[in-house]
Amino acid sequence: MTTDDMLLEVRGLKKHFPIRTGLMRRVTGMVKAVDGINFHIRKGETLGLVGESGCGKSTAGRAILRLHEPTAGEVIFNDPVLGKIDVTQADRETMMKLRPNMQIIFQDPFTSLNPRLTVGQIVGEPLEIQHRAKGTELSDRVAELLQEVGIRPENMTRYPHAFSGGQRQRIGIARALALNPSLIICDEPVSALDVSIQAQVLNLLDELQAKYGMAYLFVGHDLSVIEHISDRVAVMYVGYIVEMAKTDKLYFSPKHPYTEALLNAIPKADPRLRTRPERLQGDVPSPANPPSGCYFHPRCRYAKDICSVERPPLTDIGDEHFVACHFARELSLTGVQPLSDIKLQMPPARSV
Amino acid sequence: MTTESPSINLTSHDDVVRVEDLKVSFYTQLGVVRALNGVSFNIPRGRVLGIVGESGCGKSITGLSIMQLVVAAGRTEGGRILFREDAGQEPPVNILDYGKNSPEMRKIRGNNISMIFQEPMSSLNPCYTVGNQIEEAILLHQTNDKTEAHKRAVEVLTKVGMPNPSRIAGSYPHELSGGMRQRAMIAMALSCNPTLLIADEPTTALDVTTEAQILDLMRGLQSEIGTSIMFITHNMGVVAQMCDEVAVMYMGRVVERATVDDIFYEPRHPYTISLLQSIPRLGRTKGRLASIEGSVPDPYSTTPGCSFHPRCPVAIKGLCDTIVPEETIVDAAKGHTVRCHLNS
Numbered sequence: 001m002t003t004d005d006m007l008l009e010v011r012g013l014k015k016h017f018p019i020r021t022g023l024m025r026r027v028t029g030m031v032k033a034v035d036g037i038n039f040h041i042r043k044g045e046t047l048g049l050v051g052e053s054g055c056g057k058s059t060a061g062r063a064i065l066r067l068h069e070p071t072a073g074e075v076i077f078n079d080p081v082l083g084k085i086d087v088t089q090a091d092r093e094t095m096m097k098l099r100p101n102m103q104i105i106f107q108d109p110f111t112s113l114n115p116r117l118t119v120g121q122i123v124g125e126p127l128e129i130q131h132r133a134k135g136t137e138l139s140d141r142v143a144e145l146l147q148e149v150g151i152r153p154e155n156m157t158r159y160p161h162a163f164s165g166g167q168r169q170r171i172g173i174a175r176a177l178a179l180n181p182s183l184i185i186c187d188e189p190v191s192a193l194d195v196s197i198q199a200q201v202l203n204l205l206d207e208l209q210a211k212y213g214m215a216y217l218f219v220g221h222d223l224s225v226i227e228h229i230s231d232r233v234a235v236m237y238v239g240y241i242v243e244m245a246k247t248d249k250l251y252f253s254p255k256h257p258y259t260e261a262l263l264n265a266i267p268k269a270d271p272r273l274r275t276r277p278e279r280l281q282g283d284v285p286s287p288a289n290p291p292s293g294c295y296f297h298p299r300c301r302y303a304k305d306i307c308s309v310e311r312p313p314l315t316d317i318g319d320e321h322f323v324a325c326h327f328a329r330e331l332s333l334t335g336v337q338p339l340s341d342i343k344l345q346m347p348p349a350r351s352v
Numbered sequence: 353m354t355t356e357s358p359s360i361n362l363t364s365h366d367d368v369v370r371v372e373d374l375k376v377s378f379y380t381q382l383g384v385v386r387a388l389n390g391v392s393f394n395i396p397r398g399r400v401l402g403i404v405g406e407s408g409c410g411k412s413i414t415g416l417s418i419m420q421l422v423v424a425a426g427r428t429e430g431g432r433i434l435f436r437e438d439a440g441q442e443p444p445v446n447i448l449d450y451g452k453n454s455p456e457m458r459k460i461r462g463n464n465i466s467m468i469f470q471e472p473m474s475s476l477n478p479c480y481t482v483g484n485q486i487e488e489a490i491l492l493h494q495t496n497d498k499t500e501a502h503k504r505a506v507e508v509l510t511k512v513g514m515p516n517p518s519r520i521a522g523s524y525p526h527e528l529s530g531g532m533r534q535r536a537m538i539a540m541a542l543s544c545n546p547t548l549l550i551a552d553e554p555t556t557a558l559d560v561t562t563e564a565q566i567l568d569l570m571r572g573l574q575s576e577i578g579t580s581i582m583f584i585t586h587n588m589g590v591v592a593q594m595c596d597e598v599a600v601m602y603m604g605r606v607v608e609r610a611t612v613d614d615i616f617y618e619p620r621h622p623y624t625i626s627l628l629q630s631i632p633r634l635g636r637t638k639g640r641l642a643s644i645e646g647s648v649p650d651p652y653s654t655t656p657g658c659s660f661h662p663r664c665p666v667a668i669k670g671l672c673d674t675i676v677p678e679e680t681i682v683d684a685a686k687g688h689t690v691r692c693h694l695n696s
Contacts, residue, residue: 052559164647194406195586199630199643206640223560224589228632228641251635265564267589269631271612274593279568280561283529338635342617344625347694349666 006078007183007215008041008064013073015056015063019288031288033059035239036073038314043078043182046209046216048230048247050223050262052284056239057219058107061185064217065102066095077102080182100130100179107188109168113160119146119171120156126178145174149204166197170204177208186218190225202229223266227251232320235259238295239287241314245321252335255323257300260333270339294326302331366439367394368548368580369418374431376413376422383652387413387426389604389659392679395548395597397439400574400581402595402612404588404627408648410604411584415550418582419467420452437464437547463493466541470553472533476525482509482536483521486543493544504543512539513569531562535569542573552584567594588631592616597687600624603649603659606679610688620682620690622664658693668693 014036019029033056041047051057063070066087075087079101082094090098103126106112113122124142127133133141143153149170151163160168169189176184186205190198202225209216220226226233227247234244235258243256254260261280268275282299285291291298297307306326314324325331376388387410395401403411416422418433428448436444450457466489469475477485486505487498495501502521509517512535525533534554541549551570555563571594574581583594591598591612598615600608600623608621619625629642646663649655655662661672671693680696682688 052561166647194648195588195627196406196630196644197647199632199641202632203640203643221560224632224634227634228638261561265561266634267560267563267567267587267593269589269592269616269628269633271592271616279565281565283531283562284559336634339633341633341636342628344619344628346622346625346666347620347692350668350694351670 004078005043006040007043008078008217009074009076010037010039010060010064011074011076012036012038013060013063013075014071015059015068016071029288031286032239032290033287034063034070035287037236037239037241039234039241039244041183041215041217044209044213044215045231046218046229048226048233049217049219049236050221050226050233051236052221052262054238054284054287055236056287057221057236058187060236061104061187061217061219065104065185067104077183100126101182102185103176103179103181103183104185104187105169105172105176105189108192109165109172110192112172113168115160118157118159119151119163122160122171123174123178126175130179132179141178145178146171148177148208149174150200164197165193166200169193169197169201173201173204173208177212180212181214183215183217186216186220188220189218191220191222198225205229223262224269235262238285238290240295240311240324241322242296242324243322244314245323246319249319249321250335254333254335255317255321255328255331256296256325257302257331257333258296260335261299263336264334266336268337268339270342273337273339275337294324302327366397366436367434368397368436369582370394370432370434370444371414371418372432372434374414374417374433375429376410376417376426377429378426380425385651386654387604387651388417388431390431391601391604391606392431393599393606393609395580395582397580398578399596400583400594402591402598403582403584403601404586404591404598405601406586406648408603408651409601411586411601412552414601415467415552415582415584418447418548418550419461419465420447420450420457421461421467435460435465435548459493462489462546463544464546465548465550466544466546467550467552468534468537468541468554470556472530472537472557473525475537476533478525481522481524482528482539486521486536486540489540489543505539508539508543509536511542511573512536513565514539530558531565534558534562534566538566538569538573542577542579545577546579548580548582550582550584553586554583555590556585556587563590570594588628600627603655605659605691607660607692608688608690610682611686614683614686614688618688620688620695621660621692622666622694623660626663626665658691666694 015034017031018027021028049057062068064075070088076084077087078084120142123145124138146153190201218229230247233247233250234241237258243259293308297303312324312326314322316322372392374388374391378385405411433447434444435447483505487501490501490504506517506521514520555566595612598612599606602623608624626644644663657673658677661667677691677693679689679691
């Protein structure tokens, strides 16, 4: 591994939100939404970040872009012009230069587009802010971008409300694409969409990556979607990465008990595979009041004494397989069973 | 309508509910939305029927119609909903003959047929304790004795696997987690031992591990007390794990009905096939997903012919875009039917 193809390195990233109560708004506690995570993304690859709601996956994505100011940690971004820079320390001017290379696509296509701007203005805004184009050059570029994501350029003068959820998500993608970024953070871009539209958007993201070679940090909760899109996957639990590995490794030979439980819980789209595996009991603990030691120990069926005392660090057990579990090397856990390959065929086309 | 009832003949096996050619439209300022364009299906007693489709296809409205809970703007313009409380009951009653607020309907609603909703937080009343809300249904339908009602509420909370049920009965919805609230909803729905349970996306708002717990619970309760379930969802994985039979809906019509095995292994309707092809399959799909072109049409518009034809890769010009396909039988023994010209 040469360090040069490293695009993003996140070290010990933390984001704590204060809990304020009472008349004086005194800080009475901390929600440790992201509590010291480490990961890296190489140029052109897709890292899936998966976890249950409240585990801090979206916060982590936003903290990288400083949409939430990180509490601690380093975010080293390899900018094509400026070289390696710690985003968390960058001043206003440097951030302005960094932003074009780090873009984001949001989850909800209904709230992430300004209803008072036309589609052309929305997609053109980043180009204007960065002084990349104006006048006819700008509208040509916007038309090109819209075409790229499958929206007819004639629609440039229409407002977001005139589009369906899937189309709006395409507009959001065009906006993220406008400045040719080398990293796009995809914050659950398909979870608000219907199944048939979801497939279209996933295909589009795939095509754009093949064409422009940007890297994705794909935040999501649907394990089937994450498996489909990612080269590597990181699993988060209560603000902490518990396992990170190449997609196949993580799905077929997981090393962390939480990953195993998560994979077991996926409802398999095959009626002949009705498994009733051991279910994970209880609920995800609150990040404001997490348990001691390994946060997963109260729900873990392999937990031993040490687990309630000491939090295991994320360690490499070989071949870029990182696990945060005291017994990662000893446990033999079961991954997912690949679904049977059902051959489905459309009825042959006919004419009247 | 009631005079016709004695002549109704339910086919071979005993159905709890039989929906025939149900039509519901919404009259809004922007125009008319034909939400249901003649929906027909049946729920065999003691089975789980999955209603699957994308948003706006009318699956929730179908559930609400059975409960007669469709808002005032929605008008039922035709069809029948035949409900048969127990196997021996003859004839079945047509729910649509009763007024929304008639004493007959109020006796059925929440007692014989009950419903659980997608968002447990917004469907529980934040001002009353969970126990109070469960007791309300029991006091209305089953007994007048308050202590007896409370005892039953705790019983039913135990049944849905609540840890410390008597404490939970005294807590308010905001004190419970999402999974716990959904358990409380299920407890409420089951409190009067309903003949039919309508579950409208009960696990969509939940995380995957909680979803697995709730699905296990529903499966377990279903085999234990034999309630028939109408399970509304858009998740094919949940369908595969939960349902015995499936009805696939598109634009207010049931386009295919079959056993769950046939839907996944022998689907006939191009929409069902495309839907299955467009979901990423664990360990199987790398590269391009097959996707359905275009999107679900605007609800105010009406599509002539088969409503799927503008997106169908194998639509027949001159036929699919003009004539609505009839429901044709693929396999009579297994009850597999499809509405598609290519299969007739």
